[in-house]
Amino acid sequence: MVSDEKALRDLLAEEGDEGGDQRERLASLERELDQCWDLLRQRRALTEAGEDPGGARVRPSSTVEGYRS
Incomplete structure (x- = not known):
C-alpha cells in the first residue's frame, strides 16, 4: 500500500491537475493506510499495557x- 501511495504521488506530480481519478484513489489509499497505522498503534499500546493485542x-x-x- 505504501509503494502504491508513492507511485500515485509521483504520477500526480507529473500530471498536475489532470489526475482526478488518481487523486481520488490516493485519498482513499491514504485513509486506508491511516486506519492500518491506527490499528498498529492500538496493538502496540495494548501489548505495552500487558493486554491482548488481539483486542x-x-x-x-x-x-x-x-x-x-
Missing part, C-alpha cells in the same frame, strides 16, 4: 481522520 479493532476512517496531532 485492537479497525476504527472507521472518520474516527481516525479526526485525530489531532
